[in-house]
Amino acid sequence: MSDTFGKIYVVGLGPGDESMMTAQALEAIKASDVVIGYRVYTDLIKDLCDGKEVIESGMRQEIDRCKSCVELAKEGKTVALVCSGDAGVYGMASPMLEIAGKAGNDGIETEIVPGITAALSGAAVLGAPIGHDFCVISLSDLLTPWELIEKRLKLAAEADLCIVIYNPSSHKRADYLKKACEVMLTKLPADRPCGYVRNIGREGTDKKICTLKELADEQVDMFTTVFIGNSMTKISGDGLITPRGYAEK
Amino acid sequence: MSDTFGKIYVVGLGPGDESMMTAQALEAIKASDVVIGYRVYTDLIKDLCDGKEVIESGMRQEIDRCKSCVELAKEGKTVALVCSGDAGVYGMASPMLEIAGKAGNDGIETEIVPGITAALSGAAVLGAPIGHDFCVISLSDLLTPWELIEKRLKLAAEADLCIVIYNPSSHKRADYLKKACEVMLTKLPADRPCGYVRNIGREGTDKKICTLKELADEQVDMFTTVFIGNSMTKISGDGLITPRGYAEK
Numbered sequence: 001m002s003d004t005f006g007k008i009y010v011v012g013l014g015p016g017d018e019s020m021m022t023a024q025a026l027e028a029i030k031a032s033d034v035v036i037g038y039r040v041y042t043d044l045i046k047d048l049c050d051g052k053e054v055i056e057s058g059m060r061q062e063i064d065r066c067k068s069c070v071e072l073a074k075e076g077k078t079v080a081l082v083c084s085g086d087a088g089v090y091g092m093a094s095p096m097l098e099i100a101g102k103a104g105n106d107g108i109e110t111e112i113v114p115g116i117t118a119a120l121s122g123a124a125v126l127g128a129p130i131g132h133d134f135c136v137i138s139l140s141d142l143l144t145p146w147e148l149i150e151k152r153l154k155l156a157a158e159a160d161l162c163i164v165i166y167n168p169s170s171h172k173r174a175d176y177l178k179k180a181c182e183v184m185l186t187k188l189p190a191d192r193p194c195g196y197v198r199n200i201g202r203e204g205t206d207k208k209i210c211t212l213k214e215l216a217d218e219q220v221d222m223f224t225t226v227f228i229g230n231s232m233t234k235i236s237g238d239g240l241i242t243p244r245g246y247a248e249k
Numbered sequence: 250m251s252d253t254f255g256k257i258y259v260v261g262l263g264p265g266d267e268s269m270m271t272a273q274a275l276e277a278i279k280a281s282d283v284v285i286g287y288r289v290y291t292d293l294i295k296d297l298c299d300g301k302e303v304i305e306s307g308m309r310q311e312i313d314r315c316k317s318c319v320e321l322a323k324e325g326k327t328v329a330l331v332c333s334g335d336a337g338v339y340g341m342a343s344p345m346l347e348i349a350g351k352a353g354n355d356g357i358e359t360e361i362v363p364g365i366t367a368a369l370s371g372a373a374v375l376g377a378p379i380g381h382d383f384c385v386i387s388l389s390d391l392l393t394p395w396e397l398i399e400k401r402l403k404l405a406a407e408a409d410l411c412i413v414i415y416n417p418s419s420h421k422r423a424d425y426l427k428k429a430c431e432v433m434l435t436k437l438p439a440d441r442p443c444g445y446v447r448n449i450g451r452e453g454t455d456k457k458i459c460t461l462k463e464l465a466d467e468q469v470d471m472f473t474t475v476f477i478g479n480s481m482t483k484i485s486g487d488g489l490i491t492p493r494g495y496a497e498k
């Protein structure tokens with residue numbers, strides 16, 4: 001009986017600090033019997049999970065996590081599936097909705113609760129790098145062919161979009177940011193203002209402003225978000241400013 | 250004496266409803282003596298402004314608004330400059346930092362407080378349209394040449410990015426979304442899944458799913474955010490799902 005089914009919230013927690021969560025996200029977690037997520041994220045909200053069942057899982061167990069949510073909702077439980085940043089941007093909203101939409105799952109209500117994604121929280125640390133049209137591109141080639149990533153970087157550079165890079169590096173992909181910079185350097189000048197932020201909204205937030213050429217040799221980790229300015233972006237003090245338009249004085 | 254200068258917060262309010270603001274944004278407003286913003290936005294947070302000086306201004310008075318913030322900070326006041334959505338995405342962070350950075354303004358502290366931008370809040374209403382690489386493009390040609398907007402739409406379509414369109418229409422630009430769709434239709438199939446959301450997070454939230462060809466003939470207003478799927482985006486129930494990768498089943 002679908003009447004007795006529970007509800008699934010897919011909740012974007014923002015960068016980490018509770019002060020950067022929305023009230024809606026807090027309420028969704030409060031309303032839930034079970035909180036499910038990658039262990040790094042459930043750790044961030046430990047205080048909010050008092051008295052709730054917490055199911056922590058490892059990386060790359062996303063599909064299993066979604067299936068667990070469906071099972072629990074079928075038992076009548078309200079479940080919060082949590083992710084860092086936004087729920088939709090490379091987040092769990094997409095696999096969760098796909099699985100909840102399968103035959104036999106009618107009557108399970110799902111609600112997507114957005115959160116502050118790193119493009120926004122990182123931009124705030126750097127000043128105003130995405131004041132105009134921008135794109136977000138992940139360098140993870142786990143589920144995306146590298147050729148497509150390169151193509152997107154090239155076309156985004158040609159389009160003079162500010163470019164925000166997610167997942168710039170990992171243990172296995174230590175040279176990916178360098179490779180990406182080399183691709184962009186075929187279209188953009190070496191002195192294009194860039195910046196990056198590490199550990200946004202967590203202990204040890206760290207930022208750096210540099211040129212695109214310098215960026216190619218920076219060592220960044222998977223907790224870093226990288227910003228490439230557009231043709232109007234300026235370095236101002238220790239930050240980046242991209243004007244809101246091309247006619248603005 | 251810069252020691253006596255106040256502070257300027259540039260605060261992203263999110264889509265409108267207080268539940269979608271962050272605690273950090275609420276705190277910044279609470280900590281401020283003066284709240285400044287376009288009247289539509291200050292109206293959204295009337296309840297939070299009790300006992301504060303509120304300076305409402307009309308549209309297109311952005312630069313004056315920033316200058317007022319500087320004057321007030323020089324008087325030692327703490328000021329919250331508020332915008333809808335995020336503070337940085339086509340927001341006030343960029344002009345404010347530019348003006349605060351001018352000679353004579355040393356010692357004025359500015360802090361950017363991010364908010365949920367319409368790409369995220371609108372996506373949550375539609376399901377998961379931006380589950381993979383995406384871009385945000387404004388159709389407003391007030392400060393950007395239309396030729397550049399067209400170029401960006403074309404290259405973004407070629408790059409197979411999900412495309413989020415801000416400012417799709419206004420009184421003077423009633424046919425801009427149609428023009429944008431015609432540009433994208435030179436690169437994308439007529440049946441590409443699309444959707445739009447009106448009045449996100451406010452009274453009368455409304456959404457529609459359609460094809461790119463149909464989108465060209467939709468009447469939308471300036472409170473609408475439009476989503477164009479990538480080659481993997483599917484219509485699922487009354488929503489859109491873009492998978493998080495190209496290898497995912």
